[in-house]
Amino acid sequence: MSKRVLICVTGMPGSGKSVVSRALGKLAKRVVSMGDAVREEARRRGLPTDLRTMMELAQRLREERGPAAVAKLVLEMLEDEGTYVIDGVRSLHEIDVFREFGNVIIVAVHASPRTRFSRLSTRGRRDDPKSWEEFVARDMKELGFGIGGVIALADVMVVNEDKSPEEVANEALEAVRRVLSSARCESGGRGQADRGSGEGA
Amino acid sequence: MSKRVLICVTGMPGSGKSVVSRALGKLAKRVVSMGDAVREEARRRGLPTDLRTMMELAQRLREERGPAAVAKLVLEMLEDEGTYVIDGVRSLHEIDVFREFGNVIIVAVHASPRTRFSRLSTRGRRDDPKSWEEFVARDMKELGFGIGGVIALADVMVVNEDKSPEEVANEALEAVRRVLSSARCESGGRGQADRGSGEGA
Numbered sequence: 001m002s003k004r005v006l007i008c009v010t011g012m013p014g015s016g017k018s019v020v021s022r023a024l025g026k027l028a029k030r031v032v033s034m035g036d037a038v039r040e041e042a043r044r045r046g047l048p049t050d051l052r053t054m055m056e057l058a059q060r061l062r063e064e065r066g067p068a069a070v071a072k073l074v075l076e077m078l079e080d081e082g083t084y085v086i087d088g089v090r091s092l093h094e095i096d097v098f099r100e101f102g103n104v105i106i107v108a109v110h111a112s113p114r115t116r117f118s119r120l121s122t123r124g125r126r127d128d129p130k131s132w133e134e135f136v137a138r139d140m141k142e143l144g145f146g147i148g149g150v151i152a153l154a155d156v157m158v159v160n161e162d163k164s165p166e167e168v169a170n171e172a173l174e175a176v177r178r179v180l181s182s183a184r185c186e187s188g189g190r191g192q193a194d195r196g197s198g199e200g201a
Numbered sequence: 202m203s204k205r206v207l208i209c210v211t212g213m214p215g216s217g218k219s220v221v222s223r224a225l226g227k228l229a230k231r232v233v234s235m236g237d238a239v240r241e242e243a244r245r246r247g248l249p250t251d252l253r254t255m256m257e258l259a260q261r262l263r264e265e266r267g268p269a270a271v272a273k274l275v276l277e278m279l280e281d282e283g284t285y286v287i288d289g290v291r292s293l294h295e296i297d298v299f300r301e302f303g304n305v306i307i308v309a310v311h312a313s314p315r316t317r318f319s320r321l322s323t324r325g326r327r328d329d330p331k332s333w334e335e336f337v338a339r340d341m342k343e344l345g346f347g348i349g350g351v352i353a354l355a356d357v358m359v360v361n362e363d364k365s366p367e368e369v370a371n372e373a374l375e376a377v378r379r380v381l382s383s384a385r386c387e388s389g390g391r392g393q394a395d396r397g398s399g400e401g402a
Contacts, residue, residue, distance in 0.1 A: 012353055092344075110309075110358045139354065143293075148349025152213055153340065157311045157360050 004102030005083040007176060008095060010150045011109035013138055014116030014123075016160040016168060020109045021087035023169030024176055029079070034058075034088035037073035051127030055141070067093035067146075075101055091146035092153070105179050107172060108154035111161055113139070155179055205303030206284040208377060209296060211351045212310035214339055215317030215324075217361040217369055221310050222288035224370030225377055230280070235259075235289035238274035252328030256342065268294035268347075276302055292347035293354070306380055308373060309355035312362055314340070356380055 007024050011017040025031040038058045042049050047057060061069035071094035078084055078101075089095065089106070098104050111119070117135045120128045129135040151157075156175040160168045208225050212218040226232040239259045240250050248254050262270035272295035279285055279302075290296065290307070299305050312320070318336045321329045330336035352358075357376040361369045 110311075110353075110355070112356045112358075113354055114356070143350045143353060146349070148347070148351075148353040149344045150349075151353045152311075152344060152349040153314055154311070155313045155315070157313075157358065157362075159358050159360060161358075 003081040004078070005105070005180070006098045006102040007083065007085045007105050007107060008089040008098060008150075009085060009087045009107045009109065010089045010147060010154070012111075012113075012116060012142060012147065012151075013129075013135075014120040015109040015111045016119075016158075016165070017087060017109050019160075019165045019168055020107060020158055020172045021085050023173050024085045024107065026173065027083055027176060027180070028085045029082040031085040031087055032074055032077050034070050034074060034086065034090065034094075037070055037077060040077075041073060062145075067091060068097040070094065071097040089150055090142065092149045093146065095150060095153075103183070105156065105176060105183075106150060106154045107156045107158065107176060108151040109158045109160050109168075109172075110151070111159070115161055204282040205279070206306070206381070207299045207303040208284065208286045208306050208308060209290040209299060209351075210286060210288045210308045210310065211290045211348060211355070213312075213314075213317060213343060213348065213352075214330075214336075215321040216310040216312045217320075217359075217366070218288060218310050220361075220366045220369055221308060221359055221373045222286050224374050225286045225308065227374065228284055228377060228381070229286045230283040232286040232288055233275055233278050235271050235275060235287065235291065235295075238271055238278060241278075242274060263346075268292060269298040271295065272298040290351055291343065293350045294347065296351060296354075304384065306357065306377060306384075307351060307355045308357045308359065308377060309352040310359045310361050310369075310373075311352070312360070316362055 007028060009017050009021045009024065021031050021033070035054065038054050038061070039049050041061065042054060042057050045057070047053055058070055065072065068091070071089075074086060075097070086098065089098075095104060095106065117129070117132060120135065121130070129138055156172070156179060158168060158172045158175065163171070208229060210218050210222045210225065222232050222234070236255065239255050239262070242262065243250050243255060243258050246258070248258060259271055266273065269292070272290075275287060276298070287299065290299075296305060296307065318330070318333060321336060322331070330339055357373070357380060359369060359373045359376065364372070
């Protein structure tokens with residue numbers, strides 16, 4: 001395997017990405033969220049850091065610097081070696097950029113829209129949707145970035161429907177450990193973590 | 202619930218959609234595949250029915266009659282009442298059309314790219330990919346239709362990674378039964394199967 005392993009966590013709003021990213025942090029040097037990178041950039045530009053401004057900034061960055069702009073900001077935050085968890089990957093453009101700089105494992109966290117809506121409408125973060133319409137609009141925005149493609153191509157799919165956070169965390173950890181060890185075992189270290197680079201499984 | 206329930210099965214090539222669709226057939230009057238509708242149309246037009254021609258025809262139908270063209274052909278094959286399994290739904294445009302004519306439950310079947318490639322390259326259907334490059338190209342084509350959005354918004358996610366077909370079939374059946382019964386139990390029959398219509402959960 002190459003020197004860097006990037007465990008890319010994706011999922012729709014309210015699916016439980018942060019629980020999974022935190023858990024996978026045990027396998028990594030550091031957890032870096034795509035949002036952190038945008039927040040950094042917002043600070044550099046003297047902008048507020050509420051969800052709406054952040055989403056607009058992420059959008060603007062993509063327009064200015066291409067669809068993988070945020071991934072590039074994240075890469076600047078990483079050292080040359082080690083395993084990292086990248087929380088909040090949103091498109092295959094970003095995955096492509098990450099693959100250039102490390103072996104990528106995509107972990108998707110899934111919950112049904114109904115479950116996600118109920119979680120988001122009760123967790124009470126200021127930016128969470130207040131109505132079903134707002135929720136659907138945010139989903140559509142995420143899908144517009146291409147998050148569906150990342151979910152569809154996940155190496156590990158963690159279903160977070162009726163489970164406790166501990167169960168989900170353990171399931172994700174176990175599955176990613178399996179992928180990491182099978183990747184390590186394969187000839188010359190070429191394995192699952194490599195197979196997205198288009199060079200054959 | 203409305204008179205028609207449409208259990209829409211989606212998933213990337215090699216994920217195991219057909220096993221799940223067949224299993225869910227137990228809950229339905231009939232299983233109709235999106236491919237069947239395209240094949241019908243191919244016959245009407247005097248075209249061959251290999252995968253390539255079928256995918257091209259589906260594409261052409263979408264260009265001629267809009268992105269939900271195949272869904273509309275499927276609807277013509279259904280009666281006014283009853284539960285149907287629709288195998289091979291590929292976009293949210295199709296889901297929107299189905300929602301107009303029934304309560305929709307989206308069931309996504311997921312397997313990692315590595316597992317799907319290994320399945321497809323050993324099952325030996327004439328149109329299955331012969332190389333990793335062909336496999337990736339077909340995945341990208343499917344994602345181009347918007348299948349990622351349908352997977353991301355699934356009401357039920359069935360992970361088909363290390364399981365036997367029987368296990369997968371049973372898991373899918375149990376999960377869809379749960380959704381159906383919770384939809385039935387809710388006030389006035391408005392429940393999960395309705396919630397995608399944008400009217401609140």
